[in-house]
Amino acid sequence: MGKSRLDNVLGVLVLVGVIVALYMAFLEAPRERTMGDLQRIFYFHVPAGMVGLLALAVNFVASVMYLVKKNRWWDSLAFSAAEIGVMFMTIVLVTGPIWAKPVWLVWWTWSPRLTSSLLLWMLYVAYLLIRNYVPDPDRRAATSAVFGIVAFIDAPIVWFSIRWWRDLHPSPMIESGGLAPEMRPALWTCAAAFLLLFIYLLRRRLFVETARQDVEMLSRRIEMLR
Amino acid sequence: MIAKVWAIFRKDMLIELRTKDSLNAMLFFGIVVLVIFNFALEPVRESVRAAVPGVLWVAFAFAGTLGLNRMFAAEKENSCLQGLLMVPVDRGILYLGKMLAASVFMLLTEAVVFVLCLVFFNLTVWSEIPWLALIFLVGTLGFTSVGTLLSAVAANTRMREVLLPLILFPVVLPVIVNAVEATGIVLNTVDYGALRLPVTFMSVFTIVFTTVAYLLFDFVLED
Amino acid sequence: MIAKVWAIFRKDMLIELRTKDSLNAMLFFGIVVLVIFNFALEPVRESVRAAVPGVLWVAFAFAGTLGLNRMFAAEKENSCLQGLLMVPVDRGILYLGKMLAASVFMLLTEAVVFVLCLVFFNLTVWSEIPWLALIFLVGTLGFTSVGTLLSAVAANTRMREVLLPLILFPVVLPVIVNAVEATGIVLNTVDYGALRLPVTFMSVFTIVFTTVAYLLFDFVLED
């Protein structure tokens, strides 16, 4: 299995999507009244957060499926999703403070949304660490699947934190319809681009992971011939 | 089933009674954390009373992690875990027995550390004790319910001595935050009505994680 | 002699480069401690800037303890220590090599944790950096000079995973207190003259304990 047609199509789509998204975010979308151009971080911060959470949800489902089916493929999926999820969450955690410094005058504050986001990031870094430390692959898969299930508890907390507690971090105006209509197209284009990127990366990562397993299998064969 | 949970619990207690390894270490570590905090809080001494709940629960959490670590290290010492795994008993039972033992160790430690904390920070409590006992109980169960599961996870890795705090703290932080809040309510404001939310949270957390761990324990237990 | 210290140091670095076990764990634990402290300090938020030096050094100390623990656990994994002990090299040399490696790991961790701490607690420093580097350096050497000795002591006992923090913290508390004070001076007041006392103290402590440990290491090392 190499790079399939679908992957090529996806790759092109991602490229186009990112270019269009960049155009929309930087040129098409209106300049915000109080924050100015700074507000354009919005178009990266928000989609990254949403797609990051989605990736971790994929990890959760794949973890459950692994424990049910005991099939290595689910483990690879869980691993790939976690890695990409951590990447997106890192983007959130970098763009957030960059935005916060001028708006809130601080880099960071320990509000529920921010804290739970940080914890979420730590949990999945821990997930990747655990995988590093279990040498036996069958055991690694089971162990990390259990941790993946436990760690996911934090994701709903992140999502609902701004609704449950009072938070400096704003509630999404998108939901309440408060988002200026002119900003919507840019936001949704960016979200779509990030989503495509996620799917593309996930497929590629899965491919690399399966390839790695194939190499492993081949080197096992070679070892046997010695 | 209860007889078997009890057998495991009693075995751990018997060993502890004989060696006092875990309790000594947990207590000592709890005290060390108190002392360290005392120094760290030196510059904000005036408002220290407000910080007591946080200090307490950080000390509890560190001591508890140590106890959990120790518990599985002991089980691995002589490959004892291998013996346990060969017994025809549902592994959820092992989980419950271990969790029970861990909770008792932690509660004992908490009692002593709490009294010391009162002395260090010049506090007096009497009528609040039943409330505090309740909070300590649910907080501790919340902590050990995940802690026991994750200490088995950590024990599966090449880095078991050091991994547990790394993976446990992020998961139990919600419990700790709620426990700190509840303890603060009892010690500082006296608005007992406000206790309902954190206590409910901790109880739900405990129930959810005990169930999850009971079901998942089989997958992480290996010698 | 220097060649041999260097050989030991390089071996530890090579292993770390390959596995990244210790650094990952230390870093992560440092961050965990930062987050936990933040919650404990929630109620005294206004004066949090004053507490930053304490928070920093507690995070350093915990991460450092973890690193030291890990270092000797690795040496024991395959009875590697037994191999080392059979080499016709003065055991003080082993101490110096190990201490050097531990210090480098700790300093690397400190750099990252410090930057994160600046972000989390909204501080900006520029001109203070050389001073802070000096304080971190002597503080760390003070910590590892005793820490390396005591981790060998702890490694000899039945409870090695849990014993190190218990015996180490009480001994290095003076270093930590002075380091906190010095860091506080740099960050809050800017009276650099007042730095002399704590920095001198830490330097003397380091020199005394390095010498003592160099001489005593032979007695505590057993495989």
Add this chain to the structure above:
Amino acid sequence: MIEAQGLAKYFGRFTALRSLTVTIGRGEFISLFGRNGAGKTTFLRVVAGLSRPSSGSLRILDPEPLAPLAARGLMGYLSHNTALYLDLTALENLRFYAELHGLPHQDSDLERRIDVVGLSGRGHEPVRNYSRGMQQRLAIARAFLHDPQILLLDEPFTGLDQAGTEFLKGYLAGARRDGKTCIMATHDVPLGYELADRMLVIEKGVVALDLSKSRVSLAEFQSRYAELAGES
């Protein structure tokens, strides 16, 4: 009794079991040979349910396939790890396991067990004070406390002195007479031959030789085993 079908177990790039197929009947005594790293321990652990195979299937039949929990109840596993709690006495160790197995655990029953392995009168000492050989004896009592139908033994003679070796040999001969199914991994060819009904040699994770004792003499087996080892 035990049916392994194409068992495989990989550790990363490493193959411990490649494709191991074997059927072991009730009451057979199998000696398991093979060079270092051949996969003997791995096979025993998979049979015991301590390790999950990467692929292939393993069934314990009695005569229907058993669920893992029930299968565990039929098996006893003894390796050079004693799996004893050093801070408990011999009696307390046995009592704990008896409770978990749901067996009666009067002291008298357990003391009889302790006598059988030659530790009479030492039942109330903490195991920590026992010498290695005594611990291994107690480990025998522990592993086989519930009179399992299947005995799994991984180099059980390791580090035992002559007296201990004699005792364990006697014990295993007794188990064989009682119709227990035994699988024992060992590097000691004469000893393994003496006890066994059937010899399996594992080589690179597959069964390389499978001989019934009635069909080969010790000398013949030794030479065929040596030949195999010389080959690669």
Add this chain to the structure above:
Amino acid sequence: MIEAQGLAKYFGRFTALRSLTVTIGRGEFISLFGRNGAGKTTFLRVVAGLSRPSSGSLRILDPEPLAPLAARGLMGYLSHNTALYLDLTALENLRFYAELHGLPHQDSDLERRIDVVGLSGRGHEPVRNYSRGMQQRLAIARAFLHDPQILLLDEPFTGLDQAGTEFLKGYLAGARRDGKTCIMATHDVPLGYELADRMLVIEKGVVALDLSKSRVSLAEFQSRYAELAGES
């Protein structure tokens, strides 16, 4: 070469060595027997300087008594613990020890060492990938890297398969021919007899039998050893 005078070692209430006196000459090959817990390992560790005796004296003569540091330089110690860093390659392991010993450590020298123990071409793999037997071979190269005059061996054959056993036997026979002094603890009487010049049996921490090979046949030694074991 080695002179032990009334060596004793206590572990709390427990006596591992009671009062052990023995003199071992240069170039002798000693096999050390004794039941579990007799004190063989303890004796070897004291000789190696890994463990301090509770009382009594131990001297390494060459021909003058040597200081501990110098004595260590003369000795190589091999047990079933391999003392290898699993995350380093074979070459890196040897290089590290060569540096500490102050030996030359060109790759070519070290690779020759690796060839000698039969690991040609595997020098650049991390030791973690080695099987147990390969690790034990590398451990031999490591322990004897500095060509020590005195070889201390604690059950060195434990867990080795036949090929490994043959290799180590050959290696030890070579060392004996080269006039090295060897002390080897083992439970395998024929093997120990085969290699040795002199057999020592330790029993409850003292020397119970001390026989030169030229004076007893294997059968005779076996029966006297068994007798001793039967006594108590």
